[in-house]
Amino acid sequence: xxxxxxxxxxxxxxxxxxxxxxxxxxxxxxxxxxxxxxxxxxxxxxxxxxxxxxxxxxxxxxxxxxxxxxxxxxxxxxxxxxxxxxxxxxxxxxxxxxxxxxxxxxxxxxxxxxxxxxxxxxxxxxxxx
Numbered sequence: 001x002x003x004x005x006x007x008x009x010x011x012x013x014x015x016x017x018x019x020x021x022x023x024x025x026x027x028x029x030x031x032x033x034x035x036x037x038x039x040x041x042x043x044x045x046x047x048x049x050x051x052x053x054x055x056x057x058x059x060x061x062x063x064x065x066x067x068x069x070x071x072x073x074x075x076x077x078x079x080x081x082x083x084x085x086x087x088x089x090x091x092x093x094x095x096x097x098x099x100x101x102x103x104x105x106x107x108x109x110x111x112x113x114x115x116x117x118x119x120x121x122x123x124x125x126x127x128x129x
Contacts, residue, residue, distance in 0.1 A: 046070060047123065049077050049095060054113075054123035063127050066104045071095040078116040079103070085119040092116075 045065055048055045050072035061067060069079045074097050081090035090111055093101035105111070108129040115121035 047079070049073060049079075049115075049121075052115075052118055052121055054079075054115075054121060057123045058126070059123070060126045060128060061105060063108050063129055064104065064106055065127070066102050067125065068100050068102045069093060069095045070100050071097055073097060076117065077121065079113050080116045081111050081113045083112045083114070085114065085116075087116065 045059075045061055046068045047059060048070050052073065054069075059067065071077055076094060076096045078092065078094050079101065080087045080092045082088040090107075091103045091105075091113070093103060095101045105125065105127045108127050110124060110126045112122065112124050114123075
């Protein structure tokens, strides 16, 4: 009985892994999408806000990229550029529960950001020239 459960679990994990990898779907040409740090289940150039965390914690994109923040929590968060709980004014978006907000990054560099409401939530976006 335990062997059957282990086999079923292995098959389920394998199927989920293939689904997350987009098995059977054509690859997006590198020229049509700016480079982003891919995370399973999170499209490139999208930051997921869930369980009081930004995912991915680091993201690299090309200059001119629009990044979408998607809030999966039941409360409001922000994506505010700056460090140590101090905003630097480069970007500041409120992302209500279940909603999205976008920023377009036109300047190359590395940008730390945090949630103004929950300052322990921190992440970084690097914008390549």
